[in-house]
Amino acid sequence: MNEFELIQTFFARQQINRADVAAGIGDDAALLQPPPGQLLAVTSDLLVSGVHFFPDTDPAALGHKALAVNLSDLAAMGAEPAWFLLNLTLPKVDAAWLEKFCRGMFGLAREYGAQLVGGDTSRGPLAIAIEAHGFVPAGLALRRSGAKVGDRIYVTGTLGDAALALQQRRGRLSLPKNEIASVAERLDRPTPRVREGLALRGVANSAIDVSDGLLADLGHILEMSRVGARIFLDKLPVSPVCRAHLNDLGWDAVLANGDDYELCFTVPAANIAALEKIPVADDFRHIGEIEVEAGLRILDESGKAYRPRETGHDHFAESKRGNT
Ligand code: ADP
Ligand code: MG
Numbered sequence: 001m002n003e004f005e006l007i008q009t010f011f012a013r014q015q016i017n018r019a020d021v022a023a024g025i026g027d028d029a030a031l032l033q034p035p036p037g038q039l040l041a042v043t044s045d046l047l048v049s050g051v052h053f054f055p056d057t058d059p060a061a062l063g064h065k066a067l068a069v070n071l072s073d074l075a076a077m078g079a080e081p082a083w084f085l086l087n088l089t090l091p092k093v094d095a096a097w098l099e100k101f102c103r104g105m106f107g108l109a110r111e112y113g114a115q116l117v118g119g120d121t122s123r124g125p126l127a128i129a130i131e132a133h134g135f136v137p138a139g140l141a142l143r144r145s146g147a148k149v150g151d152r153i154y155v156t157g158t159l160g161d162a163a164l165a166l167q168q169r170r171g172r173l174s175l176p177k178n179e180i181a182s183v184a185e186r187l188d189r190p191t192p193r194v195r196e197g198l199a200l201r202g203v204a205n206s207a208i209d210v211s212d213g214l215l216a217d218l219g220h221i222l223e224m225s226r227v228g229a230r231i232f233l234d235k236l237p238v239s240p241v242c243r244a245h246l247n248d249l250g251w252d253a254v255l256a257n258g259d260d261y262e263l264c265f266t267v268p269a270a271n272i273a274a275l276e277k278i279p280v281a282d283d284f285r286h287i288g289e290i291e292v293e294a295g296l297r298i299l300d301e302s303g304k305a306y307r308p309r310e311t312g313h314d315h316f317a318e319s320k321r322g323n324t
Pocket of ligand 1: 025027029085088116
């Protein structure tokens with residue numbers, strides 16, 4: 001199978017044909033029509049075999065995740081997904097592998113109405129780079145820099161399941177079979193919070209997706225917004241499975257392991273009523289407050305300062321703003 005046949009067989013056949021794609025796969029460049037008055041949100045993520053995923057990872061999960069991490073970035077900007085490009089290096093043409101990869105990727109693409117409009121394919125060590133494009137009305141984009149003193153801090157969904165799945169996979173924790181399935185799903189097939197990101201337009205004043213762990217990612221909001229924060233361990237949302245293993249897993253993993261792909265966002269007091277009217281608001285958890293004092297303060301159940309051992313970054317009470 002040559003490169004042309006590979007593209008025709010696996011990538012040109014999609015069930016999505018957006019009206020704003022004047023030319024998709026097959027020409028020298030795609031021709032796309034963004035809606036008037038909206039900004040184009042553009043993001044890209046690279047997944048390298050052996051670095052970002054185990055070489056024997058289920059290709060369907062890989063296809064899903066490669067797109068999901070990009071849609072998660074769009075969600076964190078409050079952008080609506082539209083188009084994506086796929087750059088792929090493959091050691092060999094393995095039809096069974098490609099079929100599964102496409103099933104995972106296009107399955108998720110269909111859910112969000114995103115169309116593959118181009119890319120590049122080459123022989124090489126397995127690596128997957130997706131670039132996704134979305135729309136957001138000018139002025140409604142959710143930036144990292146918009147948090148203000150007095151805002152409430154929220155996260156969507158739950159944190160820590162992906163960390164738990166990773167520990168299980170590395171043999172450091174042993175979970176019962178039925179529990180493994182639910183947390184493995186969170187690690188392998190994260191749900192990008194696109195609906196939530198769209199609903200937060202005009203309600204949240206800053207947002208980020210939690211890919212590197214809450215500490216690091218909330219830290220980015222604090223730094224870019226030039227504020228500090230306090231969060232409470234007992235307010236952090238964790239799943240029942242994660243809660244059951246919290247003693248072995250530890251809060252540090254929940255706070256710092258990442259791969260959660262939830263949104264962390266801030267809401268000013270004036271917008272709390274609007275926030276509570278959002279249909280998926282039950283899924284939002286208030287975890288703390290934005291404060292004047294730089295750095296992040298974490299309080300445990302008894303109100304004592306909690307100091308994570310491994311943080312991988314500098315955003316703590318004693319650290320100075322902007323020293324990362
Ligand atoms: P060129 O040499 O002009 O870059 P290619 O042969 O690389 O053309 O690609 C031909 C067409 O197939 C282009 O429209 C390109 O965007 C598309 N394409 C190539 N690889 C991929 C891929 N992995 N996924 C989606 N489209 C692809
Ligand atoms: Mg090319």
